[in-house]
Amino acid sequence: MTSARAPEDFIAGGILHDSGRSEPCTIYVKDGLATIETGEPERGIPYADFIVDMVNAHTHCADYGLKVPPGLSLEKLVAPPEGLKHRYLSGLDQESLKDNMVRFDRASASYGAASFIDFREGGLQGCRLLRECSEDAIILGRPISKEFDPEEVAGILEVADGIGLPSISDMDHGYIEAVADAVRDSRKIFAIHASERIREDIDFILSLDPAFVVHMCEATRDDMDKCAEAEVPVVVCPSSNRYFGKETPIRDLLDSGVDIAIGTDNGMLCEPDLVTESKLLADILAGQGGAPEDTLGRLSNFSSKLLYRTKRIKCKVNGGYLTVVPGEGDATLPGGRNAPFRVRIESR
Ligand SMILES: [Zn+2]
Structure with missing residues (x-):
């Protein structure tokens, strides 16, 4: 790099x-x-x-060292705790994890991003490691305890810029609400994957007041209208979706007035190359009959949108x-x- x-x-x-x-x-x-x-x-x-201030709006940096075979399903690859990715991560020692993070951080910078928003696995320790390895990362941690543990969440929020959760299908709703409340109280970022594999209850998701949601591949037009109404941006990850044979209805999102941003998702699936990702987004949009648009301009948009959505937050994009x-x-x-x-x- x-x-x-x-x-x-x-x-x-x-x-x-x-x-x-x-x-x-x-x-x-x-x-x-x-x-x-x-x-x-x-x-x-x-x-x-x-x-x-180009921001890669969704990443998972720690699996950057994993080479994945083509054609695995979402469950086989990323579902916790048995998916290939989680077995890979739990088998890595600390030095190897850090090595992946450092290499990802350098790659992200070399492709020109000012900052990347990482959904960090591995609880408090995972957040600490990335903080040591990267100045560019905006870190959204993920608790590892099965029950809501206020101390664990408070510890993560001391180190991280917020919390990013897998999805409402993977976790108990009461647990998710408790986490979202704690994040709101701390004035940090709460974000969550939404409707990636299956359609999920957008009313519940929006009730958590997320700063943004990620994916929305299986969302209906009605779900998108609700996001637009609530002014919750959607982060789209075209390469990652394509690996799983999915495609976010980008044209519908734009038609419904949702603000979209672009992320490269798991480091094991593609390079953190946001400019290439934005070209893929433009191609997909064209394939969906959408009007050609200024996707490079879109890359400049998210840091300001994020700061607007989270104007109470203490973190700042590494601008x-x-x-x-x-x-x-x-x-x-x-x-x-x-x-x-x-x-x-x-x-x-
Ligand atoms: Zn993700």
Whole structure:
């Protein structure tokens, strides 16, 4: 992974995507720091798209070292505790877990993301490990006790930015409500997977006041309208869904007015390459008869949406990064770079 090194100095013009808005700009990068000037760029300089604070909205980093055979079902692969992934994780020693996390963190940065929101397995210890391994991670922990344990949840919330749960089908409703209440009281992020394998009760899910939900592959239009009404964004993970033979009805989500963000989900299924993931989302949307849309712009949207949804929270997106997405066929950035990378924003 190469992104840790500062890019050479360069000037490029193109479109700046920030909090869902897009406008022309020129970027001056010196000593690895970018200065942004909005307005029409000069002609003849390299072209790129620039995304402010690009957030990978859903990841599981610890299984980055697992190679999975094609065609496993959701239950066989990710259902706790017997799915292949959970057997793999419980068989790893601490150093190997950390190694996966560090490698994932570097990969995420090398693909240009400012930050990634990780649904962290392994209770309090799992959260601690990732905190040690990554500055970019927004950590949503998961309790391991079978019964609601206020002390365990409080401990997780001290280290993590919130809690991310598997799904309402995997757990007792009273337990989930108790966790959601504790997260709300602590003013942190509560999020949950929703309607991935089967349709789930959206009224119950929304009653938990989640900051966002993940997947909604099996949701009905009515479920989506309710999310839009409650202003709860949906994180879509196209590659992961595709592995399981699923497809989120992205066009319906957009038609119903839901804010969507993009995540790369399990590290074992695909690289944390958000720009490629956004292209897949555009392809799926086109296949569903949706209008072509500015998916790169969408990548700039989530950090502001998340902060809006959770304005009481204490955590902050590890911001201040600009993701540079070189124009196709344009190899005139330093070193002929044509893959996305990130630079720190100095001023604007
Ligand atoms: Zn997930």
